[in-house]
Amino acid sequence: MCVSKKKVIAKIIKNEILVDNVYKMVVKSEELIYDFKPGQFVNLYSKDKSMLLPRPISVCEVDEENKEITLVFMVVGKGTKEFSKLRENDDVYLMAFLGNGFDLDCEGENIIVGGGVGTPPLLELAKRLKGNNKIFLGFRKDVYLIDEFKKYGEVYIATEDGEHGEKGNVIDLMNKYVKKADRIYSCGPKGMLKAVKEYASNNNVDAYLSLEERMGCGFGACVGCAVKIKEDTDKGYKNKKVCVDGPVFKACEVMFDE
Amino acid sequence: MCVSKKKVIAKIIKNEILVDNVYKMVVKSEELIYDFKPGQFVNLYSKDKSMLLPRPISVCEVDEENKEITLVFMVVGKGTKEFSKLRENDDVYLMAFLGNGFDLDCEGENIIVGGGVGTPPLLELAKRLKGNNKIFLGFRKDVYLIDEFKKYGEVYIATEDGEHGEKGNVIDLMNKYVKKADRIYSCGPKGMLKAVKEYASNNNVDAYLSLEERMGCGFGACVGCAVKIKEDTDKGYKNKKVCVDGPVFKACEVMFDE
Amino acid sequence: MSNLGFNIAGVEFKNPVMTASGTFGSVGKEFEQFIDLSSLGAIVVKGISLDPWDGNNSPRIAETYGGMINSVGLQNDGVDNFIKNDMKFLQKQNTNIIVNIAGKTVDEYKEVARRLDGTDIDMIELNISCPNVKEGGVAFGTNALMAESITKEVKTVTNKPLIVKLSPNVTDITEIARAVESGGADCISMINTLIGMKIDIHRRKPVLFNKIGGLSGPAIKPVAIRMVHQVSKTVKIPIIGMGGIMNGEDAIEFIMAGATGVAVGTANLINPTATMDVLDGIKKYMNDYNITDLSSIRGIID
Amino acid sequence: MSNLGFNIAGVEFKNPVMTASGTFGSVGKEFEQFIDLSSLGAIVVKGISLDPWDGNNSPRIAETYGGMINSVGLQNDGVDNFIKNDMKFLQKQNTNIIVNIAGKTVDEYKEVARRLDGTDIDMIELNISCPNVKEGGVAFGTNALMAESITKEVKTVTNKPLIVKLSPNVTDITEIARAVESGGADCISMINTLIGMKIDIHRRKPVLFNKIGGLSGPAIKPVAIRMVHQVSKTVKIPIIGMGGIMNGEDAIEFIMAGATGVAVGTANLINPTATMDVLDGIKKYMNDYNITDLSSIRGIID
Numbered sequence A, B: 001m002c003v004s005k006k007k008v009i010a011k012i013i014k015n016e017i018l019v020d021n022v023y024k025m026v027v028k029s030e031e032l033i034y035d036f037k038p039g040q041f042v043n044l045y046s047k048d049k050s051m052l053l054p055r056p057i058s059v060c061e062v063d064e065e066n067k068e069i070t071l072v073f074m075v076v077g078k079g080t081k082e083f084s085k086l087r088e089n090d091d092v093y094l095m096a097f098l099g100n101g102f103d104l105d106c107e108g109e110n111i112i113v114g115g116g117v118g119t120p121p122l123l124e125l126a127k128r129l130k131g132n133n134k135i136f137l138g139f140r141k142d143v144y145l146i147d148e149f150k151k152y153g154e155v156y157i158a159t160e161d162g163e164h165g166e167k168g169n170v171i172d173l174m175n176k177y178v179k180k181a182d183r184i185y186s187c188g189p190k191g192m193l194k195a196v197k198e199y200a201s202n203n204n205v206d207a208y209l210s211l212e213e214r215m216g217c218g219f220g221a222c223v224g225c226a227v228k229i230k231e232d233t234d235k236g237y238k239n240k241k242v243c244v245d246g247p248v249f250k251a252c253e254v255m256f257d258e
Numbered sequence C, D: 001m002s003n004l005g006f007n008i009a010g011v012e013f014k015n016p017v018m019t020a021s022g023t024f025g026s027v028g029k030e031f032e033q034f035i036d037l038s039s040l041g042a043i044v045v046k047g048i049s050l051d052p053w054d055g056n057n058s059p060r061i062a063e064t065y066g067g068m069i070n071s072v073g074l075q076n077d078g079v080d081n082f083i084k085n086d087m088k089f090l091q092k093q094n095t096n097i098i099v100n101i102a103g104k105t106v107d108e109y110k111e112v113a114r115r116l117d118g119t120d121i122d123m124i125e126l127n128i129s130c131p132n133v134k135e136g137g138v139a140f141g142t143n144a145l146m147a148e149s150i151t152k153e154v155k156t157v158t159n160k161p162l163i164v165k166l167s168p169n170v171t172d173i174t175e176i177a178r179a180v181e182s183g184g185a186d187c188i189s190m191i192n193t194l195i196g197m198k199i200d201i202h203r204r205k206p207v208l209f210n211k212i213g214g215l216s217g218p219a220i221k222p223v224a225i226r227m228v229h230q231v232s233k234t235v236k237i238p239i240i241g242m243g244g245i246m247n248g249e250d251a252i253e254f255i256m257a258g259a260t261g262v263a264v265g266t267a268n269l270i271n272p273t274a275t276m277d278v279l280d281g282i283k284k285y286m287n288d289y290n291i292t293d294l295s296s297i298r299g300i301i302d
């Protein structure tokens, strides 16, 4: 048996509010195998037994030495609400590390594009990428993790009202500030990802998108998390699993349903 | 609206193990109306949302001044297991006070007969009864609450192996030690209650039994907790609700199904 | 001000929140101490038969994961006692009174309906779906022809608007719904309980004396929503939706699926203010989304 | 030593714990890292059709109270790819291999069965109960005549013992069970999912792209237990019971209701070692009660 994923009881080291409804939680588990790639996610499980399914949450940072994982999540429903109430020393069931993650083999000009709660998983990516990072972060209103991102590249911020950074969206900023790009890495709402895909194809840049889908298991067992990925079949695509074949896919192969 | 029962969030003051699997829990609520009769019970609600129904637990003692309720319960399943893990300052949803309780109007020779976890509700009864109490308590093996009972009457104990008190059952002891009896009050396993009923009828004593049945609500809404009680109908009985018409019934009216 | 009201077959409802028969005491007396009964859209009385019924032996209740099974078996004192003892209480409540009726034969159903016709109640709910008594009409509820004919028959003896309560234990609920509609039903209520069983593996016996019982509670909500949605696309008469409603959001789900009214069942047993919590939750949702009339979201799901 | 084994139609099972089709990856590869596959009574492969099927669009999964709804829709690469790519892996696992098959027509079912006949699998499970594809056989599973005839037809093209998987979305499951028995089924597996729906009241849309899906998980266990019990009293062929099994006690409940084997479904998705936990729980129960052979408690409920 090759054990790479594991369901464990992890301990909460810290759980703090970043901005309204957004929490930064640090969990620790000695049991996990810390063979991790940025873009991978974990499953968090609710203690309320009426909620059976895992909540997939991307890994924001990993401290392999201390065996700590940082997660940043937004409260949108019952599960995330429960997680927001976890306190230091509480336990949480967690499965890690899930999904494929981003490839780190590009040492040129890296363009990192995040939107909302799609930004946290890009932090560990920015940290580990070799080349030169330009980081574009879009938020509706409140911004977070900006100082952390600034450690790993030039950061450009877009918000809807321009209270933080510039008014507009990340694509506006990319059009303005990107001179050269070797690879784009992106995570965020579907609308943004579509725009990034278009930007990449217009500018002929290699791009990778991290997708979301509703999940039943998070590790490939239920085929619940299908996305259409271009492939040489009769129909020109194949249904792939976000949880194991993704969440990161080549932008040019992602077929967004219209 | 006449409010006599209430569902409240109570605070755990203390939760300690008495003997293997038996816990004594003290809960406090300022909100409750402490108009209480011995023999009444409370509903405890689980936090695990997969368990919807209340767990009925009899009141062992009430401290009306401090607004504290003592409950003694045995761990037999998932709900009581959860309650056994509650700690000081934890919250618990509770509805009180439910059921009819024992009448306290007899000032003669009171015979109190308890078996196993049927003994706790008799403690507050013994405390409040006016007359003279003889208290017979039967246990399988481990005994508890004995010192408390001793404050309110002469206590006779029966256990299966005789390690505590005398070997045998409470009926044996009653046959041996009861000289005069004006009323019997009993709570415990069905087999014991049947024997008490028989004893009472043989000796022509007024007796009251506290019954148990599976409940859906605990306050009369579901008609889930029916017991056959003798009444002047075509069939000679009527289905009554343990939760509001009981749990205390006249022994001579209880029809145990054979 | 947002409008929560509607009209079914000439009966005005001030809001959609009713009680599910059998989960609110016999006529609601047990709830007076917890809520203001006049705030309800309707009180739905526990199943009433011609003669008094004993119900089943205990245990009648088993808890299941996210739900419960009951085999109460329509214990009630019969229609005459109901009229004599309970009508006065109900008339004072300033809300609609709906009486759920059961019988062993078509004639018994008819006789109960006939005796209720002269009273001050607002509607009759025909329970042809109780899984707990062989004679409780479950055969009527699982056969379209019988469902149609009993509906027709009962309509002949009463002028009260008639709700027919459907069983979910059928292959095609739309078939039964069409049948009761063509039989003259003014409204459909659904769903009654799914048939379930629980075994006590330590005692090696079913938990319920009656072995099987009716499964209710949040566990069954997805089945109820699916069926309400199907039926609302099939018939023209209004639907009172129920099955696992615990809060206002659940109620909104039923309304979006096509229900006109909603009924709160099992939740009453656990939380005696459940009906009011559901009503508040509906109002909050309407407020959050600026909905002034529930009809603007009713049946909004294709 | 306690005996957990049994024999169905000539196939020896070392223990009763199998996987429920569709909840264990396609063939179980995803679980190799969590459990020792050879400890299973059988691996039941995800539904296989003649040609590759795409399945439904996402979202395919909705969580419900104590359960989940799925509308995966039998996404699979077709029988030939299965034989080419997966048989080798399965043959190495040292446990029984059961292949769940689906089709749009009787001929498609037959062709899948025929192609599997030459392989090294142990049994075929006929899925006539998938609620998620119009063509997934659900019509066969809700009509006794069709259920009997498809069973008969498939039996003509294969020598593998045939399990027929029943749908719970029927008025009378014993009628369908009798039909497939008389059609020649060697075993019945039950239950498939109940049809359910969930609405996202904020987006005002069904959560699932496909609107409706199959409800599974502990919420449905009481319905499954009731049906297994009913069917076990009706037919002579053995039953593989499933529906909400989360632990050993749940499995014992199915066995007491009359199941010979049990299958773990939804629990696998939440807890990848669920099958082994169920097996351990069964052993613990046997140990606690000094049961040396499961047959002594099988179907013990009247």
Ligand SMILES: Cc1cc2nc3c(=O)[nH]c(=O)nc-3n(C[C@H](O)[C@H](O)[C@H](O)COP(=O)(O)OP(=O)(O)OC[C@H]3O[C@@H](n4cnc5c(N)ncnc54)[C@H](O)[C@@H]3O)c2cc1C
Residues within 6 Å of the ligand: A041, A053, A054, A055, A056, A057, A058, A059, A072, A073, A074, A075, A076, A077, A078, A079, A080, A081, A117, A120, A121, A211, A212, A213, A214, A215, A247, D062, D063
């Ligand atoms: C690969 C991946 C990575 C993610 N990373 C993050 C992250 O780092 N931070 C963060 O805040 N959120 C992240 N999400 C979204 C997060 O999973 C959901 O917000 C969360 O599951 C909602 O749970 P809930 O109980 O609060 O909401 P509810 O709406 O009550 O949940 C009901 C069900 O729907 C599912 N669900 C609801 N929204 C989503 C969604 N957007 N995606 C997938 N399933 C959903 C839940 O898991 C649950 O099964 C990620 C999603 C995926 C697929």
Ligand SMILES: Cc1cc2nc3c(=O)[nH]c(=O)nc-3n(C[C@H](O)[C@H](O)[C@H](O)COP(=O)(O)OP(=O)(O)OC[C@H]3O[C@@H](n4cnc5c(N)ncnc54)[C@H](O)[C@@H]3O)c2cc1C
Residues within 6 Å of the ligand: B041, B053, B054, B055, B056, B057, B058, B059, B072, B073, B074, B075, B076, B077, B078, B079, B080, B081, B117, B120, B121, B211, B212, B213, B214, B215, B247, C062, C063
């Ligand atoms: C009026 C009354 C007073 C009681 N007082 C006490 C007391 O003071 N101390 C004490 O230890 N026990 C008491 N009991 C029994 C107690 O209610 C059960 O032991 C408890 O509900 C078991 O819950 P569980 O979740 O641990 O068990 P599970 O078996 O997991 O419970 C499953 C379901 O069965 C019900 N149930 C199980 N056993 C019983 C039972 N014996 N009576 C009623 N319902 C049951 C549960 O409430 C629940 O709905 C009383 C019961 C009644 C009816």
Ligand SMILES: Cc1cc2nc3c(=O)[nH]c(=O)nc-3n(C[C@H](O)[C@H](O)[C@H](O)COP(=O)(O)O)c2cc1C
Residues within 6 Å of the ligand: B216, B222, B223, B224, C020, C021, C022, C023, C046, C047, C070, C072, C074, C100, C127, C130, C165, C191, C192, C193, C214, C215, C216, C217, C218, C220, C242, C243, C244, C245, C263, C264, C265, C266, C267
């Ligand atoms: C304890 C109990 C008793 C019931 N009695 C009746 C009844 O007398 N007549 C009836 O039509 N339905 C009866 N039902 C069914 C409910 O009215 C309702 O249809 C069902 O419980 C589903 O709703 P819920 O999940 O909100 O409880 C009863 C349900 C329960 C739980």
Ligand SMILES: Cc1cc2nc3c(=O)[nH]c(=O)nc-3n(C[C@H](O)[C@H](O)[C@H](O)COP(=O)(O)O)c2cc1C
Residues within 6 Å of the ligand: A216, A222, A224, D020, D021, D022, D023, D046, D047, D070, D072, D074, D100, D127, D130, D165, D191, D192, D193, D214, D215, D216, D217, D218, D220, D242, D243, D244, D245, D263, D264, D265, D266, D267
């Ligand atoms: C995600 C998922 C996929 C399923 N796919 C299939 C399938 O391909 N074929 C089949 O016969 N049943 C399928 N089922 C039904 C299960 O095999 C099982 O009958 C049902 O889920 C009840 O068991 P459970 O409650 O333990 O999950 C599927 C169930 C789920 C949850």
Ligand code: FES
Residues within 6 Å of the ligand: A214, A215, A216, A217, A218, A219, A220, A221, A222, A223, A224, A225, A241, A242, A243, A244
């Ligand atoms: S979530 Fe189950 S396969 Fe992806």
Ligand code: FES
Residues within 6 Å of the ligand: B214, B215, B216, B217, B218, B219, B220, B221, B222, B223, B224, B225, B241, B242, B243, B244
């Ligand atoms: S428990 Fe509901 S009426 Fe007694």
